[in-house]
Amino acid sequence: MMELTPLDPSQLSTAAQRALGPGPGRMMASKGMLPLPPADQVAVLYQLSLDADLTIATASKATAGTLPDKLLSGTLADPTLDPRILHYFGTVAADKPTVFDAIALNPSVADATLAMLAGKGDARAVDQIAQNEQRLLRHPEIIAAMYMNRRARMSTIDRVVELAVRNSVRVPGLAAWDEVARALTGSSPADAKVDELFATVADKITADDSALTTGDANQALPEDAHTAEEDDRDIPFDELSIPAKIRAATIGNAIARGMAIRSPIKMVAAAAIKSPGVTEIEAARYAGNPGLGEDVIRYIAAKREWTKLYGVKVALCRNPKTPIAEAGRMLPFLRERDLQSVGNSRGIPSALVAQAKKLIMQRRGGAK
Numbered sequence: 001m002m003e004l005t006p007l008d009p010s011q012l013s014t015a016a017q018r019a020l021g022p023g024p025g026r027m028m029a030s031k032g033m034l035p036l037p038p039a040d041q042v043a044v045l046y047q048l049s050l051d052a053d054l055t056i057a058t059a060s061k062a063t064a065g066t067l068p069d070k071l072l073s074g075t076l077a078d079p080t081l082d083p084r085i086l087h088y089f090g091t092v093a094a095d096k097p098t099v100f101d102a103i104a105l106n107p108s109v110a111d112a113t114l115a116m117l118a119g120k121g122d123a124r125a126v127d128q129i130a131q132n133e134q135r136l137l138r139h140p141e142i143i144a145a146m147y148m149n150r151r152a153r154m155s156t157i158d159r160v161v162e163l164a165v166r167n168s169v170r171v172p173g174l175a176a177w178d179e180v181a182r183a184l185t186g187s188s189p190a191d192a193k194v195d196e197l198f199a200t201v202a203d204k205i206t207a208d209d210s211a212l213t214t215g216d217a218n219q220a221l222p223e224d225a226h227t228a229e230e231d232d233r234d235i236p237f238d239e240l241s242i243p244a245k246i247r248a249a250t251i252g253n254a255i256a257r258g259m260a261i262r263s264p265i266k267m268v269a270a271a272a273i274k275s276p277g278v279t280e281i282e283a284a285r286y287a288g289n290p291g292l293g294e295d296v297i298r299y300i301a302a303k304r305e306w307t308k309l310y311g312v313k314v315a316l317c318r319n320p321k322t323p324i325a326e327a328g329r330m331l332p333f334l335r336e337r338d339l340q341s342v343g344n345s346r347g348i349p350s351a352l353v354a355q356a357k358k359l360i361m362q363r364r365g366g367a368k
Helices: 014-019 025-030 038-049 054-064 069-076 083-093 097-104 111-120 123-130 133-138 141-148 154-166 177-183 192-204 242-251 254-261 266-274 280-287 294-302 310-318 324-333 336-343 350-367
Strands: none
Touching: 014 025, 014 038, 025 038, 025 054, 038 054, 038 069, 038 083, 054 083, 069 083, 069 097, 083 097, 083 111, 097 111, 097 123, 111 123, 111 133, 111 141, 123 133, 123 141, 123 154, 133 141, 133 154, 141 154, 141 242, 154 177, 154 192, 154 242, 177 242, 177 266, 192 242, 242 254, 242 266, 254 266, 254 280, 266 294, 280 294, 280 310, 294 310, 294 324, 310 324, 310 336, 324 350, 336 350
């Protein structure tokens, strides 16, 4: 993220300095009411957006977002413009195609600004940014922003990921980068048909998923909690390519993650559990699901921010796919009722059952 700091007033024109001086002219300037050349206008509006007077700062931001497209696009194309000004107008006016193009194509634009634009632009805008391969390799955060942008075409994503892999560049910010990179091996490049299919899926995996993402993971969940219903009807997830499935699991909602985590393809399931959207209650449900792959359960058991939750501990101890060493480490933290549940289970390793029964006996013996 680029830090927006005040400009050096001495570097501004006399007209701009006058507009920023004390008196009522500052408020008039914030509303675009002073006759200033376009370059001075954008510099003044940027400077006033950082003003300590909230009224002036708010007025300046409102004015910046409503300047005529032609004025903005022509002014922001100037390669001598300060990168901070380009970034600022990228946040307030980049929804206008001509303004977006002026900023994205300006050689003075900062890498952080392109990353920001890559994350908010439409498919056309992302395609344009993707053309600058030198920038992508120098600042791979741009690729990460593209990847997480639901509107980016799958074919574009495949192309920039392949570029990074070919140049041995690891993209930061994507926990499932290893799976993303490996999925391209042997996969056919995405075409217009794949783009259309992914766009259809992307529209469907943004629905309300609160029923699957709410709950208290600090409490032991019912043993069948992992069977929570997922409304995945009419989502053609299985028709997606492996790279597209991984991306859907990464940027989609709990319904998408639920479909992906059940995939027999290990890298798809791994991408689902590594998704930044996974909530604590999802982790607890997945932890108790014996139908999921061992790699998924092992990942949950190794993630300390999840295993500190009581519900996750209980779920892992009940799951026969949890590594015995990990389950044994969590067992002493279980309450007696949950220990009994583990001790009476026929599905988990006998060594763990025996350890649970021993703990129960020790607790009861100590209470006498």
